[in-house]
Amino acid sequence: MRRRTVLAAGLLAAPLSACSGGDTDGDRVFRQFDPADQAAGLVEAIDAWNAEHPDYRVTMETLSPNNPQQFAREANAGSGPDIAQLAFTDVSFMAEPRILTPLDDLLTGSPPQGADELLATDMTTYDGSMWAIPWTADTMALVYRPDLLERAGIDRTPQDWEELAETAARITEDSDGEIHGFVFAAGAQFSSAQWFPINYHLWAHGAQLIDADGDLWRVGVDPEQLTATIDYFAAFFTEGITPTAMQAVTDYGDPSIIGALDDGSCAMTFMPPAAFRTARDSVEAELLTAPMPAGLEDGATHLGGRALGINANCQEPEAAWEFVTHLLSPETFRTYPQYPASAGTLTQVDVDPSEQGFIDQLPHARSFARYADAPITIAALQELVNQQFSAVYSGQAEPAQAADRIITRLADELEE
Incomplete structure (x- = not known):
C-alpha cells in the first residue's frame, strides 16, 4: 500500500557530492x-x-x-x-x-x-x-500506586477494560470518594491523551475507527460499538471515578495528575515511559507499571x-x-x-x-499504520473523536448522538 506524502512536491534528492551540511572537521x-x-x-x-x-x-x-x-x-x-x-x-x-x-x-x-x-x-x-x-x-502503560490497590484489597492490576472499570469503582467507593480509582486526561483538544485509551478500548473489542479493504477505506466501527465505548469512558465521570476537572486536561503528564498520584487521590492512570519517569522521580510513594487492560493481546495497544x-x-x-x-x-x-x-x-x-x-x-x-494511509489524517481523527467524546462528558451530547456524528463524518471524509 502506498502512503500519501505531506511533504512538498518535487523533493527528489539531487545527486550532489556533499552531505553533512553542518559537519565540523570532517565529522x-x-x-x-x-x-x-x-x-x-x-x-x-x-x-x-x-x-x-x-x-x-x-x-x-x-x-x-x-x-x-x-x-x-x-x-x-x-x-x-x-x-x-x-x-x-x-x-x-x-x-x-x-x-x-x-x-x-x-x-x-x-x-x-x-x-x-x-x-x-x-x-x-x-x-x-x-x-x-x-x-x-x-x-502507554498502566501506572498505579500499589499501596492504594492493596488498601482496597485488590491483589492484581486489571486484565481487561471491564475489570479496570470495576476495580476503579471499588477503590473510589471504598475510600468514600477520597481516592479516584482511575484518572485520565479527557480534554477536547486534538492532542488530548484520551485518544489512546479510546482506541485501545475499540481495538480490544474488535473494532477500529476506519480500516482498509485493499485500496478502499471504510468506517471500521458500528454505531453500537462506538456508543458502548463512549458510554464506558463517560461512566468514569458520571460515577465520580474520575474527577470532572480532568475534562480540561490534555496531557498524561499534567501536574494535576502527578500531584494526585503524589497526594494519594489517584490510584491508577496511564503514561508513556518519559512521563512515567518524571512522575516516579516526583512522587514520594512507590509507583509501578503494568500492561494496559488487554495490553498482552496482540494489536490492542x-x-x-x-x-x-x-x-x-x-x-x-x-x-x-x-x-x-x-x-x-x-x-x-x-x-x-x-x-x-x-x-x-x-x-x-x-x-x-x-x-x-x-x-x-x-x-x-x-x-x-492501520490509520496512516487513509484519506483522513490521524490528526483529523484525533480532533473529531476527542471533541465528540468530550461533548458527552460535559453533557452537551448523548452517547448515541456523538457516535452518529463521528461515524457520519468518517463516512463523508472517506467517500470524498
Missing part, C-alpha cells in the same frame, strides 16, 4: 530531535563509537522539535545530516520523494543484532523497500517510537550503516534510556523494575 553528522535531558546517554554511546572508529567520527546534532520538512529541504539540496532520527510517521514521507537511502541491501548484507525481531516495520517500509530501520519503541534513516546524499552509506547498527545494539541501550524496537534486544536491556509494564506490553503493541 559525519547524526541528527536527533529529543530534548537534551533525554539524550544524555546517547552522547555516551556516540563517544564510545568515536573512540573505536577514528576514521568515521560522528557528531550529534539536536534539532528539537522534530522538523521533517527541514530535513527534506536539506536533502533535496544535497546537504543535511548523514544519519537522521525519524518519527515512524515521517518515514514514508521521506521515502516517497526518495530522499532516504533504501536499506534492503545493507540490511541483508550486514543485519544488526535483533533484526529478525524488529517491531513496527510496517511504518518503515514503503513500496516494498525498507527506507529506515526501527530504533526505539514506546507505548499502540506502538510508537523512532527510526533511523540514511540521507540519500550520504557519500559513505556502508560506513553510516555500521554506525546505525551500533545505535541499534544492546550496548547503546545500556546508557540510552529508551526501549529498543527489537523484541530480541528488549530482553537484553536492564530496566528499572517499576517499568516492567512497558517491557511486557511492547512486543504485543502495534503501530498506527
